[in-house]
Amino acid sequence: MKTLRDILHHIPTVKLAGDAGVQVKDLQLDSRKVSDGTAFIAIRGAVSDGHDFIGKAVENGAVAVFCEKLPQVVQENIVYVQVKDTQEAAALVAGNFYQHPSSEIKLYGITGTNGKTTVATILYKLFTGLGYKCGLVSTVENKIGQEVIPATHTTPDAISLNALLQRMQQEGCTHVFMECSSHAIHQHRTTGLSFAGGIFTNITHDHLDYHKTFDEYIKVKKKFFDQLPSVAFALTNIDDKRGSVMLQNTKATKRTYSLHTMADFKGKILENALTGLVMLVNNREVHFRLIGEFNAYNILAVFGTAISAGEDSEEVLRILSMLTSAEGRFDYIVSKRNIIGIVDYAHTPDALQNVLETIGQLKKTGGRVIAVVGCGGDRDKAKRPVMAKVAAELSSRVILTSDNPRSEDPAVIIREMEAGLNTAGKRKAISIADRKEAVKTAVSLANDGDIILVAGKGHEKYQEVNGVRNHFDDREVLMEMFELLEK
Ligand SMILES: CC(=O)N[C@H]1[C@@H](OP(=O)(O)OP(=O)(O)OC[C@H]2O[C@@H](n3ccc(=O)[nH]c3=O)[C@H](O)[C@@H]2O)O[C@H](CO)[C@@H](O)[C@@H]1O[C@H](C)C(=O)N[C@@H](C)C(=O)N[C@H](CCC(=O)O)C(=O)O
Numbered sequence: 001m002k003t004l005r006d007i008l009h010h011i012p013t014v015k016l017a018g019d020a021g022v023q024v025k026d027l028q029l030d031s032r033k034v035s036d037g038t039a040f041i042a043i044r045g046a047v048s049d050g051h052d053f054i055g056k057a058v059e060n061g062a063v064a065v066f067c068e069k070l071p072q073v074v075q076e077n078i079v080y081v082q083v084k085d086t087q088e089a090a091a092l093v094a095g096n097f098y099q100h101p102s103s104e105i106k107l108y109g110i111t112g113t114n115g116k117t118t119v120a121t122i123l124y125k126l127f128t129g130l131g132y133k134c135g136l137v138s139t140v141e142n143k144i145g146q147e148v149i150p151a152t153h154t155t156p157d158a159i160s161l162n163a164l165l166q167r168m169q170q171e172g173c174t175h176v177f178m179e180c181s182s183h184a185i186h187q188h189r190t191t192g193l194s195f196a197g198g199i200f201t202n203i204t205h206d207h208l209d210y211h212k213t214f215d216e217y218i219k220v221k222k223k224f225f226d227q228l229p230s231v232a233f234a235l236t237n238i239d240d241k242r243g244s245v246m247l248q249n250t251k252a253t254k255r256t257y258s259l260h261t262m263a264d265f266k267g268k269i270l271e272n273a274l275t276g277l278v279m280l281v282n283n284r285e286v287h288f289r290l291i292g293e294f295n296a297y298n299i300l301a302v303f304g305t306a307i308s309a310g311e312d313s314e315e316v317l318r319i320l321s322m323l324t325s326a327e328g329r330f331d332y333i334v335s336k337r338n339i340i341g342i343v344d345y346a347h348t349p350d351a352l353q354n355v356l357e358t359i360g361q362l363k364k365t366g367g368r369v370i371a372v373v374g375c376g377g378d379r380d381k382a383k384r385p386v387m388a389k390v391a392a393e394l395s396s397r398v399i400l401t402s403d404n405p406r407s408e409d410p411a412v413i414i415r416e417m418e419a420g421l422n423t424a425g426k427r428k429a430i431s432i433a434d435r436k437e438a439v440k441t442a443v444s445l446a447n448d449g450d451i452i453l454v455a456g457k458g459h460e461k462y463q464e465v466n467g468v469r470n471h472f473d474d475r476e477v478l479m480e481m482f483e484l485l486e487k
């Protein structure tokens with residue numbers, strides 16, 4: 001059992017009121033999850049302020065409270081720890097409480113707008129294939145070896161994350177691959193972790209609802225690399241405009257990958273088809289099952305990570321050539337009538353553009369492309385018109401529909417998407433708010449040889465409407481509609 005003094009190690013405190021010898025059984029950010037012996041950490045959130053729930057936490061059994069300002073009424077038997085930034089303190093306290101699991105394993109963090117899940121998942125599969133027991137922290141799922149633990153966030157909060165890493169370490173994982181979202185970096189969810197390597201995929205428009213400006217979004221991602229230790233490596237995509245900026249101030253060993261210029265890990269696409277990619281990777285010709293130019297970048301990120309981690313290049317390429325992508329990333333089904341249905345998690349303008357361009361390059365049949373696209377509610381509104389515009393420019397027909405409306409009116413989201421369409425785009429587009437109906441319409445419009453892209457939800461098994469998650473699975477719906485309309 002830990003005392004408060006143990007978990008305060010290396011935490012700069014402003015003021016400590018009470019006995020630091022008190023025993024701490026658990027850490028919590030949420031007053032509703034507090035039980036006897038818990039240390040509660042009050043965080044100023046986007047919706048509410050954890051400081052308003054200190055009383056509730058104490059009622060539920062908290063013995064210690066971390067806060068940025070002391071409550072007006074302090075209770076004698078409770079220890080108050082005042083710190084400058086409770087979010088940062090939460091991460092450092094969690095590291096102490098869970099005995100710094102990240103320094104006992106090789107932890108690799110992947111950041112960037114698109115490709116994090118893909119790169120982290122392929123790394124997990126590759127290193128598992130190389131014979132290691134691995135952990136995965138991702139949008140789709142968390143994994144400890146073969147055990148699946150459902151994911152609630154791309155990157156969990158600092159306490160859940162350290163608890164998860166401790167379990168991974170205790171259960172024998174030697175390598176862990178985790179996505180580091182920009183929200184997570186900004187909210188200190190990854191602060192204090194010992195990374196063996198950091199990987200940058202790319203940066204394009206997303207999350208400006210949260211970060212406000214693109215410059216702020218870039219700065220947050222860069223901070224991740226600024227904080228890497230000198231023993232780590234930092235691997236970046238130098239074909240991205242901001243790829244080298246990311247590593248500008250890092251102490252880690254710098255490594256680069258590219259499809260177009262000199263780099264430590266250099267790739268060239270020789271063939272790009274629905275059966276996969278043929279690429280030169282550091283002058284070695286290899287066939288991969290992954291599809292599209294964007295996946296050529298993901299392959300280089302994975303290859304560069306494995307080699308930087310000291311693995312053998314021949315063995316890495318042998319296993320990598322057999323691997324498929326993460327669930328819901330360019331998943332395709334060919335119907336009885338030879339219509340190709342693709343489910344992809346493209347939910348940013350750049351991802352949508354990449355996926356539609358890839359489809360355009362693969363489409364040797366001369367068939368049309370029908371895109372079913374929506375945008376999430378309570379998320380970056382600026383994406384909406386841009387995603388509709390990209391869809392209209394790169395497809396023959398577009399069906400604008402709902403993604404996860406969350407607390408917003410789907411009709412309003414669709415109207416904001418429609419605002420991005422010019423006259424030609426408007427002629428190609430139909431708006432159908434019901435996502436199932438939208439997929440049905442796409443299938444009914446398709447002829448043999450056409451390609452239907454259902455974008456935005458990928459692996460998700462639900463649609464979130466006003467706080468309720470109803471079962472919804474794009475792949476399942478697409479198959480159902482093929483069955484129904486191709487009898
Ligand atoms: C915008 C955002 O990131 N929000 C995260 C944030 O919540 P918040 O700031 O809104 O918290 P809040 O509701 O205002 O509450 C403030 C504090 O009071 C506490 N509280 C609240 C109520 C109460 O009764 N008692 C109590 O103690 C809360 O536990 C919290 O600690 O802190 C919470 C606890 O860590 C997170 O669960 C929550 O994620 C929400 C659910 C979310 O949707 N986050 C998304 C945007 C997100 O993080 N996405 C990225 C992925 C992005 C990508 O992949 O592209 C991710 O990493 O998942």
Ligand SMILES: Nc1ncnc2c1ncn2[C@@H]1O[C@H](COP(=O)(O)OP(=O)(O)OP(=O)(O)O)[C@@H](O)[C@H]1O
Nearest residue numbers: 113114115116117118139294329344345346351355
């Ligand atoms: N390297 C890449 N560059 C650009 N687009 C990509 C890349 N890799 C994947 N994509 C596209 O982005 C979509 C999301 O990919 P992925 O889930 O790997 O990204 P992510 O960064 O984990 O996203 P999230 O921020 O939601 O966690 C894919 O379905 C595909 O359309």
Ligand SMILES: N[C@H](CCC[C@H](N)C(=O)O)C(=O)O
Nearest residue numbers: 347375376379403404456457
């Ligand atoms: N991690 C991303 C996922 C978006 C997925 C899309 N289906 C949506 O709901 O907008 C986010 O939370 O912004």
Ligand SMILES: [Mg+2]
Nearest residue numbers: 116117139154
């Ligand atoms: Mg992800």
